[in-house]
Amino acid sequence: MxxxxxxxxxxxxxxxxxxxxxxxxxxxxxxxxxxxxxVHADDLGMAHSVxxxxxxxxxxxxVNSGSIxxxxxxxxxxxxxxxxxxxxxxxxxxxxxxxxxxxRWGPVSSRDRVSSLLDKDGYFKLTETDAAAQADPKQxxxxxxxxxxxARALGIQPTHLDSHMGTLYQNKxxxxxxxxxxxxxxxxxxxxxxxxxQADFVASVLKPNDVYIDRVLDINxxxxxxxxxxxxxxxxxxxxxxxxxxxxxLAYDDAEMRAATSDHPNWGAAWRQRDFEFFTSDxxxxxxxxxxxxxxxxxxxxxxxx
Amino acid sequence: MxxxxxxxxxxxxxxxxxxxxxxxxxxxxxxxxxxxxxVHADDLGMAHSVxxxxxxxxxxxxVNSGSIxxxxxxxxxxxxxxxxxxxxxxxxxxxxxxxxxxxRWGPVSSRDRVSSLLDKDGYFKLTETDAAAQADPKQxxxxxxxxxxxARALGIQPTHLDSHMGTLYQNKxxxxxxxxxxxxxxxxxxxxxxxxxQADFVASVLKPNDVYIDRVLDINxxxxxxxxxxxxxxxxxxxxxxxxxxxxxLAYDDAEMRAATSDHPNWGAAWRQRDFEFFTSDxxxxxxxxxxxxxxxxxxxxxxxx
Numbered sequence: 001m002x003x004x005x006x007x008x009x010x011x012x013x014x015x016x017x018x019x020x021x022x023x024x025x026x027x028x029x030x031x032x033x034x035x036x037x038x039v040h041a042d043d044l045g046m047a048h049s050v051x052x053x054x055x056x057x058x059x060x061x062x063v064n065s066g067s068i069x070x071x072x073x074x075x076x077x078x079x080x081x082x083x084x085x086x087x088x089x090x091x092x093x094x095x096x097x098x099x100x101x102x103x104r105w106g107p108v109s110s111r112d113r114v115s116s117l118l119d120k121d122g123y124f125k126l127t128e129t130d131a132a133a134q135a136d137p138k139q140x141x142x143x144x145x146x147x148x149x150x151a152r153a154l155g156i157q158p159t160h161l162d163s164h165m166g167t168l169y170q171n172k173x174x175x176x177x178x179x180x181x182x183x184x185x186x187x188x189x190x191x192x193x194x195x196x197x198q199a200d201f202v203a204s205v206l207k208p209n210d211v212y213i214d215r216v217l218d219i220n221x222x223x224x225x226x227x228x229x230x231x232x233x234x235x236x237x238x239x240x241x242x243x244x245x246x247x248x249x250l251a252y253d254d255a256e257m258r259a260a261t262s263d264h265p266n267w268g269a270a271w272r273q274r275d276f277e278f279f280t281s282d283x284x285x286x287x288x289x290x291x292x293x294x295x296x297x298x299x300x301x302x303x304x305x306x
Numbered sequence: 307m308x309x310x311x312x313x314x315x316x317x318x319x320x321x322x323x324x325x326x327x328x329x330x331x332x333x334x335x336x337x338x339x340x341x342x343x344x345v346h347a348d349d350l351g352m353a354h355s356v357x358x359x360x361x362x363x364x365x366x367x368x369v370n371s372g373s374i375x376x377x378x379x380x381x382x383x384x385x386x387x388x389x390x391x392x393x394x395x396x397x398x399x400x401x402x403x404x405x406x407x408x409x410r411w412g413p414v415s416s417r418d419r420v421s422s423l424l425d426k427d428g429y430f431k432l433t434e435t436d437a438a439a440q441a442d443p444k445q446x447x448x449x450x451x452x453x454x455x456x457a458r459a460l461g462i463q464p465t466h467l468d469s470h471m472g473t474l475y476q477n478k479x480x481x482x483x484x485x486x487x488x489x490x491x492x493x494x495x496x497x498x499x500x501x502x503x504q505a506d507f508v509a510s511v512l513k514p515n516d517v518y519i520d521r522v523l524d525i526n527x528x529x530x531x532x533x534x535x536x537x538x539x540x541x542x543x544x545x546x547x548x549x550x551x552x553x554x555x556l557a558y559d560d561a562e563m564r565a566a567t568s569d570h571p572n573w574g575a576a577w578r579q580r581d582f583e584f585f586t587s588d589x590x591x592x593x594x595x596x597x598x599x600x601x602x603x604x605x606x607x608x609x610x611x612x
Contacts, residue, residue: 047562048408048409048562049561049562051565052561052565073378073409073410074409076408076410077408077409077565080408101382101386102354102382102383102386103354103380103383104379104381104382109417110418111415111416112418112419113418121459122414150427153426252561254560254561254562255354255355255358256353256354256355256561256562259357260354
């Protein structure tokens, strides 16, 4: 028995050793030089405008993944979509902030159990830095588990996890909490290899069996509205091999979204309409084709988790 | 001292006796035959579309009162309006139901303290009958006090109270709870004399110092959309003297509101647009003038409470 166990252990080590030399693209069954892209819409459930634009974009197949904010008022609408589209690549956008001033939300857990996450009015805090600075990691773990449980209770089978406004990437303790929950749920998390050099705690928290992608691409407020399509097209034309997630924010530039984001042009209504227009366009489809970019999902990545 | 106290007591009784013979119109300083109307928009805070349409209608002066749903996602937008318009006649639309299936909300209190108010997903229940049947009155009192406290913390100074979907009028215990809270806050409540014959507990719960109006007028689903203006005009033309509250529901027939109310045409997006159109119209202004109907507010009624 001891010998068998020892052989199994050594084999395991060897397999992990072999796996470690393979790129994530290779582990997924693609060649080392394949350019693989997840086109991921954040913030589902936040507002009807977000849900409507993202569901429309998912229909095109050009946007092929998204994540859901469980504490938000329009969760039920997107849960209905998730139940009707069980193959959709929908994860959870774990939420610990409520960033718009006209339109707010709070925790799934009982408020008195997660008081470190709340502002004076009982909502989540406005910024990720305030949220991270004051959050008790035990309360964070309780709340994100409650979000996962509520999602499952509504018939959402999440394929992955990420963190709204990056709150759970703000410090080592919160990142460890996110990874611990993700491992317990056997779900992949938005973590990119390029982050290892940006925050020194990232590599130290990861364990050999954790799965991560190569890079995350997103637009930022320095890009002028008229340069939106050019920015994305240029980035995709020079896309490096491996797995890239392009993180986008879809909604319509309508009354609801303008009111929600009125004091906040970054990631606001017009921003989201521009993202919607580019990522549902023939121009985007053509860039994918001409540059040999293949779309993949978090569902595929999740299969690597044992 | 005993004599002074006795005289004071007798005087008090006498004043109350005199007051009791006066109509509410007379107590407000109007003649017995004055036709007094509160034009009251429910559901503020529920959605941006509701807030936007109601704020627009309040600007006309033809709609002159409204009440706010504290647990709802767009509370913050209407709280900003309330702080900027401290003379606006805004009350609280105490909320124990979450009736739309795509778009939900839950309690202000910690969920584990008000479990009798929740559905299996942690939201308020869909219907007022389910909510009333299962609600623990102590939990109801805690939750409605929490709603009042949160409103005040956000700078809303409520002029009156009423109950979303009439949940707090469903049985004697809940009605007693509403009245007890209202008395403690010295706020008038939507209660009409005509209800005394409709629910036998109403008169038995009221105390001599409680203030109530004569009647509440609202439209119902049996009125065809094309008869909307005619219904309201006809009702106003035959308005009886005393204090009437016409309870209306304003919003725009837009994407947000259509999605929120998609499975629920009654009190839906088109319904609310029709209410908005009539109550901001010249036709309504003309009916008021031609029928000598004077608009009053809950703020005036509240002054009768000692």
